[in-house]
Amino acid sequence: MKNENPVVWFEIYVDDLERATSFYEKVFKTELSEIGDPTNEGLKMMAFPQNMESQGKTGGALVKTEGMPAGGNSTVVYFYSEDCSTEEARVKDAGGEVLRSKMSIGEFGFVSIIKDTEGNMIGIHSMK
Secondary structure, eight states: OTTOOOOOOOOOOOSOHHHHHHHHHHHHTOOOEEEOOTTSSOOOEEEOOOOGGGTTOOOOOOOOOTTOOSSSSOOOOEEEOSSHHHHHHHHTTTTOEEEEEEEEOGGGOEEEEEEOTTSOEEEEEEOO
16 A cells, blocks of 8 residues: 555535535535444434545645644645636525635645635635
């Protein structure tokens, strides 16, 4: 497994599954699907489209920056976009909040930082 990305799954915890599902479907123009509870402990889960054969292809990084302490909501999942301003424009109408409008991250493209209907901070990444 040397030099392979170990990230294969992420979970975003929510209080209102229906509201959160609506938010992500509206912002990212995708359809989430209900999956069974693998634990038999009463989990309710709505999954993003995925290909289980492509594990390890998800990018990620550990980040240290002023104003973002560890703990709480210190892990940020970035969603792919052709142009992050497109999804950013849908956030408010879907019930979320834009925390940081599209900004350049140099040779690595652009990001928007938003908050979903549940108070989770996520990122949107694009190369243009």
